[in-house]
Amino acid sequence: xxxxxxxxxxxxxxxxxxxxxxxxxxxxNSSYIIKMGNLNDASGDVSNSQxxxxxxxxxxSPGLYSGTNYLVKAGFQYVRPTxxxxxxxxxxxxxxxxxxxxxxNPVTRTTNLTVSAGSxxxxxxxxxxxxxxxxxxxxxxxxTCDLGTCNSSKASAWTSSLAYGFGYRCDNISGTNxxxxxxxxxxxxxxxxxxxxxxxxSNTGGTSRKSQLTYKVNVSGTQPPGIYTNIVTYxxxxxx
Amino acid sequence: MNLKLRxxxxxxxxxxxxxxxxxxxxxAFAQGTSLGVYPPIFQIDATAPANIQAPLTIENQGxxxxxLRIEFRPFVSSDQEDGQIKYxxxxxxxxxxxxxxxxxxxxxxxxQITTLSxxxxxxxxxxxxxxxxxxxxATDYYFSIIxxxxxxxxxxxxxxxxxxxxxxxxxxxxGPKGKANGNIQEFSSPFLVxxxxxxxxxxxxxxxxxxxxxxxxxxxxNIFGQTIGRVDLAQTNILANTVRNNSSVWxxxxxxxxxxxxxxxxxxDSGPIYKRDIIFFAFPFKTTAAxxxxxxxxxxxxxxxxxxx
Numbered sequence: 275x276x277x278x279x280x281x282x283x284x285x286x287x288x289x290x291x292x293x294x295x296x297x298x299x300x301x302x303n304s305s306y307i308i309k310m311g312n313l314n315d316a317s318g319d320v321s322n323s324q325x326x327x328x329x330x331x332x333x334x335s336p337g338l339y340s341g342t343n344y345l346v347k348a349g350f351q352y353v354r355p356t357x358x359x360x361x362x363x364x365x366x367x368x369x370x371x372x373x374x375x376x377x378x379n380p381v382t383r384t385t386n387l388t389v390s391a392g393s394x395x396x397x398x399x400x401x402x403x404x405x406x407x408x409x410x411x412x413x414x415x416x417x418t419c420d421l422g423t424c425n426s427s428k429a430s431a432w433t434s435s436l437a438y439g440f441g442y443r444c445d446n447i448s449g450t451n452x453x454x455x456x457x458x459x460x461x462x463x464x465x466x467x468x469x470x471x472x473x474x475x476s477n478t479g480g481t482s483r484k485s486q487l488t489y490k491v492n493v494s495g496t497q498p499p500g501i502y503t504n505i506v507t508y509x510x511x512x513x514x
Numbered sequence: 515m516n517l518k519l520r521x522x523x524x525x526x527x528x529x530x531x532x533x534x535x536x537x538x539x540x541x542a543f544a545q546g547t548s549l550g551v552y553p554p555i556f557q558i559d560a561t562a563p564a565n566i567q568a569p570l571t572i573e574n575q576g577x578x579x580x581x582l583r584i585e586f587r588p589f590v591s592s593d594q595e596d597g598q599i600k601y602x603x604x605x606x607x608x609x610x611x612x613x614x615x616x617x618x619x620x621x622x623x624x625x626q627i628t629t630l631s632x633x634x635x636x637x638x639x640x641x642x643x644x645x646x647x648x649x650x651x652a653t654d655y656y657f658s659i660i661x662x663x664x665x666x667x668x669x670x671x672x673x674x675x676x677x678x679x680x681x682x683x684x685x686x687x688x689g690p691k692g693k694a695n696g697n698i699q700e701f702s703s704p705f706l707v708x709x710x711x712x713x714x715x716x717x718x719x720x721x722x723x724x725x726x727x728x729x730x731x732x733x734x735x736n737i738f739g740q741t742i743g744r745v746d747l748a749q750t751n752i753l754a755n756t757v758r759n760n761s762s763v764w765x766x767x768x769x770x771x772x773x774x775x776x777x778x779x780x781x782x783d784s785g786p787i788y789k790r791d792i793i794f795f796a797f798p799f800k801t802t803a804a805x806x807x808x809x810x811x812x813x814x815x816x817x818x819x820x821x822x823x
Contacts, residue, residue, distance in 0.1 A: 396596065
Protein backbone atom coordinates (compact mmCIF):
# COMPACT_ATOMS: atom_id res chain seq x y z
CA UNK A 275 0.00 0.00 0.00
CA UNK A 276 2.88 2.31 0.79
CA UNK A 277 4.36 1.58 -2.63
CA UNK A 278 1.09 2.51 -4.29
CA UNK A 279 0.93 5.78 -2.40
CA UNK A 280 4.54 6.46 -3.29
CA UNK A 281 3.83 5.78 -6.98
CA UNK A 282 0.82 8.12 -6.96
CA UNK A 283 2.92 10.77 -5.27
CA UNK A 284 5.66 10.39 -7.89
CA UNK A 285 3.15 10.51 -10.70
CA UNK A 286 1.55 13.68 -9.36
CA UNK A 287 4.90 15.40 -9.04
CA UNK A 288 5.81 14.28 -12.55
CA UNK A 289 2.60 15.69 -13.99
CA UNK A 290 3.06 18.97 -12.18
CA UNK A 291 6.63 19.38 -13.37
CA UNK A 292 6.27 18.32 -16.99
CA UNK A 293 2.98 19.77 -18.04
CA UNK A 294 2.79 21.57 -21.40
CA UNK A 295 1.43 25.07 -21.27
CA UNK A 296 -1.89 25.61 -23.02
CA UNK A 297 -3.28 28.86 -24.31
CA UNK A 298 -6.86 29.73 -23.73
CA UNK A 299 -8.83 29.60 -26.94
CA UNK A 300 -10.87 32.62 -26.07
CA UNK A 301 -9.79 35.33 -23.73
CA UNK A 302 -11.60 38.31 -22.43
CA ASN A 303 -10.49 41.16 -20.25
CA SER A 304 -10.24 44.91 -20.55
CA SER A 305 -8.03 44.58 -23.61
CA TYR A 306 -10.05 41.98 -25.43
CA ILE A 307 -13.62 41.81 -26.50
CA ILE A 308 -15.99 39.07 -27.47
CA LYS A 309 -16.03 38.71 -31.23
CA MET A 310 -18.53 40.98 -32.87
CA GLY A 311 -19.87 41.32 -36.35
CA ASN A 312 -17.75 44.39 -36.84
CA LEU A 313 -15.18 46.50 -35.10
CA ASN A 314 -17.53 49.23 -34.01
CA ASP A 315 -17.49 50.68 -30.53
CA ALA A 316 -19.07 53.64 -28.91
CA SER A 317 -16.96 56.72 -29.33
CA GLY A 318 -17.27 60.41 -28.90
CA ASP A 319 -15.68 63.59 -30.14
CA VAL A 320 -11.94 63.74 -29.74
CA SER A 321 -9.75 66.63 -30.73
CA ASN A 322 -6.46 68.36 -30.07
CA SER A 323 -4.51 71.10 -31.76
CA GLN A 324 -3.54 68.82 -34.63
CA UNK A 325 -6.73 67.13 -35.50
CA UNK A 326 -10.40 66.76 -34.80
CA UNK A 327 -12.36 63.55 -34.68
CA UNK A 328 -16.07 63.92 -34.91
CA UNK A 329 -18.65 61.29 -35.57
CA UNK A 330 -21.61 59.44 -34.27
CA UNK A 331 -21.68 56.89 -31.50
CA UNK A 332 -21.09 53.35 -32.68
CA UNK A 333 -17.94 53.72 -34.68
CA UNK A 334 -14.36 53.08 -33.74
CA SER A 335 -12.77 54.76 -36.69
CA PRO A 336 -15.52 57.05 -37.67
CA GLY A 337 -15.14 59.01 -40.74
CA LEU A 338 -13.93 62.51 -40.70
CA TYR A 339 -10.59 63.70 -39.37
CA SER A 340 -9.21 67.09 -40.11
CA GLY A 341 -6.17 69.08 -39.07
CA THR A 342 -3.89 71.72 -40.44
CA ASN A 343 -3.79 71.25 -44.21
CA TYR A 344 -5.53 67.92 -44.34
CA LEU A 345 -8.84 66.10 -44.35
CA VAL A 346 -9.22 62.35 -43.95
CA LYS A 347 -12.36 60.48 -44.87
CA ALA A 348 -12.00 57.02 -43.34
CA GLY A 349 -14.31 54.24 -44.42
CA PHE A 350 -17.03 54.27 -46.98
CA GLN A 351 -19.73 56.18 -45.17
CA TYR A 352 -19.00 59.18 -47.38
CA VAL A 353 -19.30 57.20 -50.57
CA ARG A 354 -21.79 54.50 -49.65
CA PRO A 355 -24.61 54.49 -47.14
CA THR A 356 -23.86 50.94 -46.02
CA UNK A 357 -22.45 51.71 -42.60
CA UNK A 358 -19.00 51.19 -41.21
CA UNK A 359 -18.32 47.50 -41.14
CA UNK A 360 -14.88 45.93 -40.91
CA UNK A 361 -13.30 44.22 -43.85
CA UNK A 362 -12.35 40.70 -42.84
CA UNK A 363 -10.52 37.73 -44.27
CA UNK A 364 -10.09 34.18 -42.99
CA UNK A 365 -8.15 31.18 -44.14
CA UNK A 366 -9.12 27.81 -42.69
CA UNK A 367 -5.73 26.06 -42.76
CA UNK A 368 -2.34 27.59 -42.06
CA UNK A 369 -0.56 24.41 -43.08
CA UNK A 370 -1.56 22.11 -45.89
CA UNK A 371 -0.03 18.75 -45.03
CA UNK A 372 0.29 16.47 -48.06
CA UNK A 373 1.68 13.60 -46.05
CA UNK A 374 3.50 10.92 -47.99
CA UNK A 375 3.50 11.52 -51.74
CA UNK A 376 3.97 8.47 -53.91
CA UNK A 377 4.76 8.64 -57.64
CA UNK A 378 1.78 8.90 -60.02
CA ASN A 379 -0.67 9.01 -57.11
CA PRO A 380 -1.89 12.61 -56.98
CA VAL A 381 -2.53 14.03 -53.51
CA THR A 382 -5.19 16.71 -53.05
CA ARG A 383 -5.89 18.84 -49.99
CA THR A 384 -8.36 21.68 -49.48
CA THR A 385 -8.48 24.98 -47.63
CA ASN A 386 -11.20 27.63 -47.49
CA LEU A 387 -10.86 31.36 -48.00
CA THR A 388 -13.64 33.55 -46.59
CA VAL A 389 -14.05 37.27 -47.19
CA SER A 390 -16.56 39.68 -45.70
CA ALA A 391 -16.27 42.93 -47.58
CA GLY A 392 -18.15 44.93 -44.95
CA SER A 393 -18.79 48.41 -46.24
CA UNK A 394 -16.33 48.01 -49.09
CA UNK A 395 -17.79 47.62 -52.55
CA UNK A 396 -15.91 44.57 -53.67
CA UNK A 397 -12.66 42.86 -52.87
CA UNK A 398 -9.76 41.00 -54.39
CA UNK A 399 -7.72 38.13 -52.96
CA UNK A 400 -4.34 37.59 -54.58
CA UNK A 401 -1.85 34.81 -54.00
CA UNK A 402 1.77 33.97 -54.64
CA UNK A 403 4.20 31.24 -53.65
CA UNK A 404 7.71 31.95 -52.40
CA UNK A 405 9.05 29.02 -54.46
CA UNK A 406 7.84 25.75 -55.98
CA UNK A 407 7.61 22.87 -53.50
CA UNK A 408 11.26 22.45 -52.62
CA UNK A 409 13.24 19.84 -50.71
CA UNK A 410 16.81 18.77 -50.30
CA UNK A 411 16.55 16.58 -53.37
CA UNK A 412 15.23 19.28 -55.65
CA UNK A 413 11.85 20.77 -56.47
CA UNK A 414 8.43 19.61 -57.51
CA UNK A 415 7.82 22.01 -60.39
CA UNK A 416 4.64 24.02 -60.73
CA UNK A 417 2.12 22.16 -62.82
CA THR A 418 1.61 22.79 -66.50
CA CYS A 419 -1.40 20.42 -66.48
CA ASP A 420 -2.14 17.58 -68.92
CA LEU A 421 -1.14 19.34 -72.13
CA GLY A 422 1.46 21.72 -70.76
CA THR A 423 -0.93 24.60 -71.29
CA CYS A 424 -1.69 25.87 -67.80
CA ASN A 425 0.34 28.37 -65.82
CA SER A 426 -0.31 30.92 -63.07
CA SER A 427 -2.72 32.95 -65.20
CA LYS A 428 -4.41 30.22 -67.25
CA ALA A 429 -6.20 27.11 -66.02
CA SER A 430 -6.29 23.84 -67.94
CA ALA A 431 -7.41 20.26 -67.42
CA TRP A 432 -5.22 18.21 -65.10
CA THR A 433 -6.51 14.67 -64.79
CA SER A 434 -3.66 12.51 -66.02
CA SER A 435 -1.66 10.74 -63.34
CA LEU A 436 1.31 11.12 -65.65
CA ALA A 437 1.17 14.92 -65.54
CA TYR A 438 3.34 16.02 -62.64
CA GLY A 439 3.67 19.14 -60.55
CA PHE A 440 2.01 21.33 -57.93
CA GLY A 441 -1.08 23.43 -58.55
CA TYR A 442 -4.48 24.47 -57.29
CA ARG A 443 -8.06 25.01 -58.31
CA CYS A 444 -10.82 27.20 -56.88
CA ASP A 445 -14.45 26.26 -56.27
CA ASN A 446 -17.22 28.57 -55.11
CA ILE A 447 -18.82 27.63 -51.82
CA SER A 448 -20.70 30.81 -50.99
CA GLY A 449 -20.97 33.45 -53.70
CA THR A 450 -19.31 33.21 -57.09
CA ASN A 451 -15.99 34.81 -56.40
CA UNK A 452 -13.39 32.39 -57.73
CA UNK A 453 -11.25 33.79 -60.51
CA UNK A 454 -12.55 32.66 -63.88
CA UNK A 455 -11.31 29.65 -65.79
CA UNK A 456 -11.72 26.86 -63.25
CA UNK A 457 -13.89 24.46 -65.22
CA UNK A 458 -14.16 20.90 -63.90
CA UNK A 459 -10.72 19.37 -63.26
CA UNK A 460 -9.01 22.59 -64.33
CA UNK A 461 -5.97 23.70 -62.36
CA UNK A 462 -3.50 26.57 -62.29
CA UNK A 463 -0.02 27.01 -60.91
CA UNK A 464 0.61 29.56 -58.17
CA UNK A 465 2.30 32.77 -59.25
CA UNK A 466 5.88 33.01 -58.10
CA UNK A 467 6.72 35.95 -55.79
CA UNK A 468 6.86 38.88 -56.49
CA UNK A 469 4.15 38.25 -59.08
CA UNK A 470 0.61 37.97 -57.77
CA UNK A 471 -2.38 36.20 -59.20
CA UNK A 472 -6.03 36.88 -58.38
CA UNK A 473 -7.73 33.95 -56.65
CA UNK A 474 -11.03 35.55 -55.63
CA UNK A 475 -12.67 38.77 -56.71
CA SER A 476 -15.96 40.61 -56.40
CA ASN A 477 -17.06 44.03 -57.54
CA THR A 478 -20.13 44.02 -55.35
CA GLY A 479 -18.84 42.94 -51.95
CA GLY A 480 -20.92 40.78 -49.66
CA THR A 481 -20.63 38.84 -46.44
CA SER A 482 -18.94 35.50 -45.83
CA ARG A 483 -18.00 34.89 -49.43
CA LYS A 484 -16.31 31.52 -49.28
CA SER A 485 -14.22 29.68 -51.85
CA GLN A 486 -12.50 26.33 -51.53
CA LEU A 487 -8.99 25.96 -52.84
CA THR A 488 -7.85 22.47 -53.74
CA TYR A 489 -4.10 21.95 -53.79
CA LYS A 490 -2.82 19.09 -55.93
CA VAL A 491 0.60 17.45 -56.02
CA ASN A 492 1.72 14.65 -58.30
CA VAL A 493 5.27 13.40 -58.76
CA SER A 494 7.04 11.06 -61.15
CA GLY A 495 9.00 7.97 -60.22
CA THR A 496 12.23 9.89 -60.71
CA GLN A 497 11.37 12.51 -58.08
CA PRO A 498 14.10 12.34 -55.41
CA PRO A 499 12.74 11.37 -51.99
CA GLY A 500 12.62 14.04 -49.33
CA ILE A 501 10.39 16.59 -47.66
CA TYR A 502 9.11 19.29 -49.98
CA THR A 503 7.70 22.57 -48.67
CA ASN A 504 6.84 26.11 -49.71
CA ILE A 505 4.84 29.12 -48.52
CA VAL A 506 1.77 30.54 -50.24
CA THR A 507 0.76 34.08 -49.32
CA TYR A 508 -2.80 35.33 -49.66
CA UNK A 509 -3.65 39.04 -49.45
CA UNK A 510 -7.25 40.25 -49.29
CA UNK A 511 -7.83 43.85 -50.32
CA UNK A 512 -11.04 45.86 -50.37
CA UNK A 513 -12.06 47.75 -53.46
CA UNK A 514 -11.90 51.54 -53.57
CA MET B 515 -2.57 -9.79 -2.40
CA ASN B 516 -4.02 -10.23 -5.85
CA LEU B 517 -5.99 -7.02 -5.52
CA LYS B 518 -2.92 -5.06 -4.46
CA LEU B 519 -0.98 -6.45 -7.40
CA ARG B 520 -3.74 -5.57 -9.79
CA UNK B 521 -3.93 -2.00 -8.49
CA UNK B 522 -0.19 -1.70 -8.73
CA UNK B 523 -0.18 -2.95 -12.31
CA UNK B 524 -3.06 -0.67 -13.22
CA UNK B 525 -1.27 2.35 -11.80
CA UNK B 526 1.88 1.39 -13.62
CA UNK B 527 0.03 1.17 -16.91
CA UNK B 528 -1.62 4.52 -16.29
CA UNK B 529 1.75 6.02 -15.45
CA UNK B 530 3.33 4.72 -18.66
CA UNK B 531 0.37 5.84 -20.72
CA UNK B 532 0.42 9.36 -19.29
CA UNK B 533 4.16 9.58 -19.71
CA UNK B 534 3.91 8.55 -23.33
CA UNK B 535 1.35 11.29 -23.96
CA UNK B 536 3.66 13.83 -22.35
CA UNK B 537 6.80 12.68 -24.11
CA UNK B 538 5.53 11.72 -27.55
CA UNK B 539 2.99 14.45 -28.11
CA UNK B 540 2.89 15.95 -31.58
CA UNK B 541 3.04 19.65 -32.25
CA ALA B 542 -0.31 21.36 -32.68
CA PHE B 543 -0.69 24.08 -35.27
CA ALA B 544 -3.10 26.90 -35.60
CA GLN B 545 -6.02 25.76 -37.70
CA GLY B 546 -6.30 29.00 -39.58
CA THR B 547 -6.11 32.75 -39.43
CA SER B 548 -8.94 35.26 -39.36
CA LEU B 549 -8.29 39.00 -39.49
CA GLY B 550 -10.42 42.14 -39.62
CA VAL B 551 -9.45 45.71 -40.42
CA TYR B 552 -11.25 49.03 -40.23
CA PRO B 553 -11.49 51.32 -42.08
CA PRO B 554 -11.09 49.58 -45.42
CA ILE B 555 -10.16 52.88 -47.05
CA PHE B 556 -8.66 56.27 -46.22
CA GLN B 557 -9.39 59.12 -48.60
CA ILE B 558 -6.91 61.84 -47.73
CA ASP B 559 -6.79 65.35 -49.13
CA ALA B 560 -3.73 67.21 -47.94
CA THR B 561 -1.56 70.18 -48.75
CA ALA B 562 2.04 70.11 -47.63
CA PRO B 563 3.20 70.60 -44.96
CA ALA B 564 0.86 68.38 -43.00
CA ASN B 565 1.04 65.92 -40.16
CA ILE B 566 -1.81 63.55 -40.99
CA GLN B 567 -3.25 61.27 -38.34
CA ALA B 568 -6.15 58.85 -38.47
CA PRO B 569 -7.09 55.79 -36.43
CA LEU B 570 -6.87 52.28 -37.78
CA THR B 571 -8.08 49.11 -36.12
CA ILE B 572 -6.84 45.57 -36.64
CA GLU B 573 -8.53 42.56 -35.08
CA ASN B 574 -7.53 38.94 -34.70
CA GLN B 575 -10.88 37.23 -35.19
CA GLY B 576 -9.39 33.78 -34.79
CA UNK B 577 -8.88 31.54 -31.78
CA UNK B 578 -5.09 31.44 -31.93
CA UNK B 579 -2.51 34.16 -31.32
CA UNK B 580 -1.15 35.77 -34.45
CA UNK B 581 2.02 37.72 -35.22
CA LEU B 582 1.66 40.36 -37.89
CA ARG B 583 4.09 42.46 -39.86
CA ILE B 584 3.08 45.66 -41.59
CA GLU B 585 3.90 46.41 -45.22
CA PHE B 586 2.99 49.17 -47.64
CA ARG B 587 2.34 48.22 -51.22
CA PRO B 588 1.37 50.53 -54.13
CA PHE B 589 -1.58 49.70 -56.36
CA VAL B 590 -3.31 50.88 -59.50
CA SER B 591 -6.86 50.47 -60.71
CA SER B 592 -7.51 47.00 -62.14
CA ASP B 593 -8.02 46.65 -65.88
CA GLN B 594 -11.67 45.73 -65.32
CA GLU B 595 -12.49 49.35 -64.34
CA ASP B 596 -14.57 47.95 -61.48
CA GLY B 597 -12.92 49.61 -58.51
CA GLN B 598 -10.70 46.68 -57.63
CA ILE B 599 -6.99 47.08 -57.17
CA LYS B 600 -3.93 45.62 -58.83
CA TYR B 601 -0.72 45.61 -56.83
CA UNK B 602 2.41 46.85 -58.50
CA UNK B 603 6.01 47.03 -57.38
CA UNK B 604 7.29 50.22 -55.85
CA UNK B 605 9.60 50.78 -58.81
CA UNK B 606 6.67 50.42 -61.21
CA UNK B 607 4.72 53.00 -59.24
CA UNK B 608 7.38 55.56 -60.11
CA UNK B 609 6.33 57.81 -57.24
CA UNK B 610 7.23 61.48 -57.52
CA UNK B 611 8.49 61.24 -53.97
CA UNK B 612 10.44 57.96 -53.79
CA UNK B 613 10.63 58.37 -50.02
CA UNK B 614 6.88 58.53 -49.53
CA UNK B 615 6.70 55.21 -47.68
CA UNK B 616 9.25 56.48 -45.20
CA UNK B 617 6.80 59.25 -44.37
CA UNK B 618 4.00 56.76 -43.68
CA UNK B 619 4.08 55.22 -40.23
CA UNK B 620 1.87 53.11 -38.03
CA UNK B 621 1.82 53.89 -34.34
CA UNK B 622 0.64 51.85 -31.39
CA UNK B 623 0.13 54.59 -28.85
CA UNK B 624 3.34 56.61 -28.86
CA UNK B 625 5.44 53.84 -30.43
CA GLN B 626 6.03 53.38 -34.12
CA ILE B 627 5.57 49.72 -35.03
CA THR B 628 6.31 47.49 -37.99
CA THR B 629 5.15 44.28 -36.31
CA LEU B 630 2.56 43.42 -33.70
CA SER B 631 1.14 40.41 -31.91
CA UNK B 632 -2.53 39.84 -31.28
CA UNK B 633 -4.10 37.40 -28.86
CA UNK B 634 -7.23 35.48 -29.84
CA UNK B 635 -10.11 37.87 -30.46
CA UNK B 636 -7.94 40.85 -29.61
CA UNK B 637 -8.57 44.18 -31.27
CA UNK B 638 -5.84 46.78 -31.47
CA UNK B 639 -6.37 50.47 -32.14
CA UNK B 640 -3.49 51.94 -34.11
CA UNK B 641 -2.78 55.30 -35.69
CA UNK B 642 -1.83 55.99 -39.28
CA UNK B 643 0.54 58.94 -39.48
CA UNK B 644 1.83 60.58 -42.62
CA UNK B 645 4.29 63.44 -42.26
CA UNK B 646 4.45 65.56 -45.38
CA UNK B 647 7.30 68.06 -45.54
CA UNK B 648 6.83 71.55 -46.94
CA UNK B 649 8.35 70.69 -50.34
CA UNK B 650 6.23 67.59 -50.95
CA UNK B 651 5.14 67.66 -54.61
CA ALA B 652 1.47 67.86 -55.51
CA THR B 653 0.46 64.39 -56.66
CA ASP B 654 -1.51 61.29 -55.66
CA TYR B 655 -0.29 58.10 -53.99
CA TYR B 656 -2.35 54.92 -53.87
CA PHE B 657 -1.18 52.17 -51.59
CA SER B 658 -2.36 49.49 -49.19
CA ILE B 659 -1.41 49.05 -45.57
CA ILE B 660 -1.06 45.27 -45.38
CA UNK B 661 -1.05 43.22 -42.19
CA UNK B 662 0.66 39.91 -42.96
CA UNK B 663 0.61 36.94 -40.61
CA UNK B 664 3.91 35.33 -39.71
CA UNK B 665 5.10 32.00 -40.95
CA UNK B 666 4.22 28.89 -38.96
CA UNK B 667 6.76 26.45 -37.52
CA UNK B 668 7.72 24.00 -40.25
CA UNK B 669 6.60 20.39 -39.98
CA UNK B 670 8.43 17.24 -40.95
CA UNK B 671 6.12 16.49 -43.82
CA UNK B 672 5.48 17.49 -47.41
CA UNK B 673 3.49 20.65 -46.91
CA UNK B 674 2.59 24.14 -48.03
CA UNK B 675 2.26 26.90 -45.46
CA UNK B 676 -0.32 29.65 -45.86
CA UNK B 677 0.38 33.25 -44.90
CA UNK B 678 -2.65 35.55 -44.64
CA UNK B 679 -2.68 39.24 -45.31
CA UNK B 680 -5.41 41.86 -45.01
CA UNK B 681 -5.25 45.33 -46.46
CA UNK B 682 -6.62 48.78 -45.89
CA UNK B 683 -6.33 51.11 -48.86
CA UNK B 684 -5.02 54.68 -48.77
CA UNK B 685 -5.85 57.25 -51.44
CA UNK B 686 -3.48 60.09 -50.59
CA UNK B 687 -3.96 63.22 -52.62
CA UNK B 688 -1.48 66.00 -52.07
CA GLY B 689 -2.57 69.36 -53.43
CA PRO B 690 -3.08 72.04 -54.20
CA LYS B 691 -5.65 70.36 -56.40
CA GLY B 692 -7.04 71.99 -59.48
CA LYS B 693 -10.59 71.80 -60.67
CA ALA B 694 -11.99 68.29 -61.11
CA ASN B 695 -12.15 67.33 -64.74
CA GLY B 696 -13.24 64.35 -66.76
CA ASN B 697 -15.93 63.10 -69.06
CA ILE B 698 -18.67 60.55 -69.43
CA GLN B 699 -17.18 57.86 -71.64
CA GLU B 700 -20.35 55.83 -71.85
CA PHE B 701 -23.94 56.07 -70.73
CA SER B 702 -26.05 53.31 -72.17
CA SER B 703 -28.80 50.77 -71.61
CA PRO B 704 -30.31 48.11 -73.85
CA PHE B 705 -32.27 49.97 -76.57
CA LEU B 706 -35.09 47.49 -76.30
CA VAL B 707 -36.00 45.70 -73.11
CA UNK B 708 -38.57 43.00 -72.53
CA UNK B 709 -39.14 43.85 -68.88
CA UNK B 710 -37.49 45.53 -65.92
CA UNK B 711 -35.17 45.97 -64.07
CA UNK B 712 -33.31 48.08 -66.59
CA UNK B 713 -29.49 48.13 -66.40
CA UNK B 714 -27.45 51.25 -67.14
CA UNK B 715 -23.77 51.27 -67.97
CA UNK B 716 -21.95 54.41 -66.86
CA UNK B 717 -18.22 54.77 -67.49
CA UNK B 718 -16.59 57.95 -66.31
CA UNK B 719 -13.06 59.07 -67.01
CA UNK B 720 -11.06 61.19 -64.58
CA UNK B 721 -8.65 63.30 -66.61
CA UNK B 722 -6.96 64.98 -63.66
CA UNK B 723 -3.91 63.95 -61.66
CA UNK B 724 -5.91 63.48 -58.46
CA UNK B 725 -8.62 61.03 -57.53
CA UNK B 726 -12.21 62.26 -57.68
CA UNK B 727 -15.45 61.06 -56.07
CA UNK B 728 -18.29 61.87 -58.45
CA UNK B 729 -21.91 61.65 -57.51
CA UNK B 730 -25.06 61.80 -59.54
CA UNK B 731 -28.37 60.31 -60.51
CA UNK B 732 -30.47 59.11 -63.40
CA UNK B 733 -33.99 60.44 -63.85
CA UNK B 734 -36.33 58.34 -65.97
CA UNK B 735 -39.26 60.00 -67.72
CA ASN B 736 -42.04 58.35 -69.70
CA ILE B 737 -43.47 59.29 -73.08
CA PHE B 738 -45.62 61.97 -71.43
CA GLY B 739 -42.61 63.67 -69.84
CA GLN B 740 -43.50 62.53 -66.35
CA THR B 741 -40.61 61.57 -64.11
CA ILE B 742 -41.38 58.04 -62.99
CA GLY B 743 -38.06 56.79 -61.70
CA ARG B 744 -34.85 57.92 -60.05
CA VAL B 745 -31.61 56.01 -59.61
CA ASP B 746 -28.99 57.51 -57.29
CA LEU B 747 -25.55 56.46 -58.39
CA ALA B 748 -23.32 54.84 -55.80
CA GLN B 749 -20.60 57.37 -55.08
CA THR B 750 -17.28 55.92 -56.11
CA ASN B 751 -13.66 56.96 -56.23
CA ILE B 752 -12.00 57.30 -59.62
CA LEU B 753 -8.21 57.26 -59.51
CA ALA B 754 -6.18 59.83 -61.43
CA ASN B 755 -6.35 59.44 -65.20
CA THR B 756 -8.43 56.28 -65.10
CA VAL B 757 -11.88 55.15 -66.14
CA ARG B 758 -14.38 53.63 -63.75
CA ASN B 759 -17.47 51.67 -64.55
CA ASN B 760 -20.28 52.63 -62.19
CA SER B 761 -23.15 50.60 -63.56
CA SER B 762 -26.57 50.95 -61.96
CA VAL B 763 -29.99 49.41 -62.26
CA TRP B 764 -33.46 50.93 -62.42
CA UNK B 765 -35.35 48.34 -60.37
CA UNK B 766 -38.79 48.92 -61.94
CA UNK B 767 -40.20 45.57 -63.01
CA UNK B 768 -43.14 46.60 -65.23
CA UNK B 769 -42.03 48.81 -68.09
CA UNK B 770 -43.91 49.58 -71.31
CA UNK B 771 -43.31 52.16 -74.03
CA UNK B 772 -40.61 54.73 -74.67
CA UNK B 773 -38.51 56.14 -71.86
CA UNK B 774 -35.87 58.80 -71.55
CA UNK B 775 -33.09 58.39 -69.02
CA UNK B 776 -31.23 61.55 -68.03
CA UNK B 777 -27.86 61.18 -66.31
CA UNK B 778 -26.61 64.08 -64.18
CA UNK B 779 -23.12 63.68 -62.82
CA UNK B 780 -21.10 66.02 -60.61
CA UNK B 781 -17.40 65.19 -60.62
CA UNK B 782 -16.91 66.86 -57.23
CA ASP B 783 -18.79 68.90 -54.65
CA SER B 784 -17.87 71.99 -56.63
CA GLY B 785 -18.59 70.54 -60.07
CA PRO B 786 -18.30 70.40 -62.98
CA ILE B 787 -21.68 68.84 -63.77
CA TYR B 788 -22.22 66.76 -66.87
CA LYS B 789 -25.52 65.61 -68.35
CA ARG B 790 -26.33 62.94 -70.89
CA ASP B 791 -29.66 61.57 -72.21
CA ILE B 792 -30.55 58.24 -73.73
CA ILE B 793 -33.83 56.74 -74.94
CA PHE B 794 -34.90 53.14 -74.56
CA PHE B 795 -38.04 51.17 -75.33
CA ALA B 796 -39.77 48.54 -73.33
CA PHE B 797 -42.19 46.07 -74.75
CA PRO B 798 -43.11 42.62 -73.47
CA PHE B 799 -42.61 40.79 -76.77
CA LYS B 800 -42.69 37.31 -75.33
CA THR B 801 -45.84 37.92 -73.29
CA THR B 802 -47.53 39.60 -76.25
CA ALA B 803 -46.52 36.79 -78.58
CA ALA B 804 -47.86 34.22 -76.14
CA UNK B 805 -51.19 36.08 -75.86
CA UNK B 806 -51.44 36.40 -79.65
CA UNK B 807 -50.70 32.74 -80.15
CA UNK B 808 -53.30 31.90 -77.54
CA UNK B 809 -55.86 34.11 -79.26
CA UNK B 810 -55.06 32.58 -82.64
CA UNK B 811 -55.45 29.12 -81.20
CA UNK B 812 -58.83 30.04 -79.71
CA UNK B 813 -60.01 31.62 -82.96
CA UNK B 814 -58.85 28.59 -84.92
CA UNK B 815 -60.64 26.31 -82.51
CA UNK B 816 -63.86 28.35 -82.64
CA UNK B 817 -63.80 28.47 -86.45
CA UNK B 818 -63.23 24.73 -86.58
CA UNK B 819 -66.12 24.05 -84.25
CA UNK B 820 -68.45 26.39 -86.20
CA UNK B 821 -67.47 24.75 -89.50
CA UNK B 822 -68.36 21.36 -88.12
CA UNK B 823 -71.70 22.62 -86.90
